Amino acid sequence: GKYIVETYVDGTMYHSDSCILYDSSQETTIENVGNTDTNFRITTRVANVPAELTQIKYAVWSKVNGQDDLRWIEGSRSGDEWKIDYTTLSSSGLYNAHAYAYMNDGSAILLGGYTFEVSEPTWDIEIENQDEEAGTFDVVIKNIDSKSGVSRIQVPVWCEGVSKDVYWYEAQRQTDGTYRVTVSIANHKYHAGEYKMDTYLTGGNGLVVQKSGPRTTMKPVQAAIEVRDPDGTERKYQLKVTNAGVFGNLGKVQFAVWSVENGQDDIKWINGTAGGNGSWSSEAVISQFKSYGTYNVHIYGNLNDGSQVFMGNTTFEVSEPTWDIEIENQDEEAGTFDVVIKNIDSK
Template sequence: MNRKWRRFFPVLFWMLLCVCIPMKASAANFSLSASDVDGTQRIFRIAMNQSEIPNVYQTLFAVWGDQGGQNDLKWYRADEMMDGSYLCDVPVSNHGETGSYTVHAYVESTDGYLYMMGDTGFQVAEMQQPSYEAYARNVTAANYSASGGSFQVWVQGVQAASGVSQVQIPVWCSADQSDIQWYIADLMSDGSFMAEVSAANHGYHTGRYQVHAYVLENNGTLTFVGSTTQDVSSGFSVSNGNLTVAERGGGSSYQIDLYGASIPGLSGVQFAVWAEQGGQDDLVWYQATPYTDGSFSCTVPISNHGQAGNYNVHAYAVLSNGSVQMLRAATFYVENNLSANVQVANINENTGTFDIFISNVSAPGGVQTVQVPVWHAADQSDIRWYTAQLQSNGTYAVTANVANHNYNSGNYNIHVYVTANGGAMSCVCGTTANIRVSSQPQIQVARIAIPNVRFRCLPRG
């Protein structure tokens, strides 16, 4: 027999024994009451205060209607409130009787003993329906976390004539409601509704939070059903941290780090990065990696953006409720340190070719490609892009051909573009060359004789 059942059987025995033979503990400071929650005699709230039993494992209320004896006996486990009292709501529908009801209160200590603390009762005259279409028997704030700046809102006993579509919870702290946030409560397994409220959604304001509850019925009607408050202190720790950017890989990438961020409900960090040139057309979101020291980091390859100049970084906190909050902003500069020299040699007027040599090529992080656009026409209509090849001596070379430029003679414009491994591309140098074409290829017409073949021309029309 497992431990759970070994503990349950003696407790069950004491429960049955105490219902039949009350063993009331002497309580110097004790109160027990039952009250109608909303005046409809549908829900009765049992409240108990006691100081006799110091080490309480659980508090139980045995409730039954006097009509028919204990045939409707039900046990309810009470919830301990922050002030030390114990509360439990008893739906009359669980018993289905009118008339007088009996309530016995029990406390089970941590050492396994069950004490009957006292008894009370309440009267149900008749089963009444509420005069309004939607209502909730209870709206409470619970499970407040001072360090996290969060609490839960519970809405219990929700009913609506046309059915419940949603339970909406507007919450605010500012007197002008400028920080109001509407929460959609989740339906719990016991039929109640619960919403998680975070001070992060309200500017981390401290003070008294106002909580209202609305029921949205299936017919579209939105009805106010109750309210409560929750005091939020300044006990939670809030820091947006520090954001740094450092060059890595010779300028081909940059490392972004966020240190010292302390945000209640923080589940992750994202960095938004883009180059100023062109607006946010190169915007990329990076998921940061968390580390044991509480920092977050990611590496940004410049090849994802492909340009030099000023860059912007925004750091965002991703909260456990799915919302995001901007923490810090920073900038960094990608140097355009690309350079090279170019010269033209080996001009061959007969073949119309000439060689282009690029030397002293320099790029942070290494060279990815060297491209050479060449053109003669003023409107660049004959432009041709050549890709230079790396030579054994470290230079780059490519051969251009006037055939690719309509066999034009005269000055040719030659530019050199270097693309670094990081993705940045820039025109680094240029030159001109006077290319003379001695002759252009001639189109020769050959006469072909086909023996014994005669052609006849037919008149048109």
């Protein structure tokens, strides 16, 4: 009930005040609904609810960065219970929840301070299927432990020292529960070197957690080039690149061909013709060049964005004919002799 306190000084009442003692008790509990880290239900049960009690409010905030995310939430009453569903999570980790009872005279009574924990997801990252020829590798996110599930996983990848080539991949869920992305150096301006990556997992509760992944080194991607002398006569060489697709969407491919002798004095730029499955081909006619011996072939592709990429190079040989020369039938009287060219080897 109500208690009155009066203070007397030398027989004269100096001050009067009062307070109320309630024959009441409360119990506040916090439930991680469904154990999914998406909804924390705070419930306060009051025994012998005082008539003067008008409302129970909860102050909730995470320990990360102090009270920068402090929220005051009025409880919803049902009989002798007040409750809230706290779903606006700002970070993983420990949360504080303070319960206050508000009386009809405007005063507030702290009922107690409580805590609850939002677990941080964990996962492993591995690199698989590195293909130097194709310039690709897979990033696999596995052994995921996230109470709220997974909304999305993003994987930014970049070549060390070349921050401008960062590319954000969206990981795709596999039937075994893992997530996977295929990284292609075509998305990173074909840079060779050490590749780094991060992973960002967004849980079903909207919280984002970051984890760095392993590193791997990628060599410069090379085109798979074929050079053929189909009839063995060394007159026409068929030139073909069979994996041009690894370099991206190509609008044009050119084959630069020249003989090593005397440098590039006989260089020819030969346009390629697109074939199936990302192949491009052309033909080098040897009569258009100047020398026997080794020939260089460099391949360049024009991407649809207007940039040019070096795709790779190879060589081929054009053999020089050989023969023997003999003099026969020398006739001093007639003043003649025969020159005989024999043992000719000319493809």
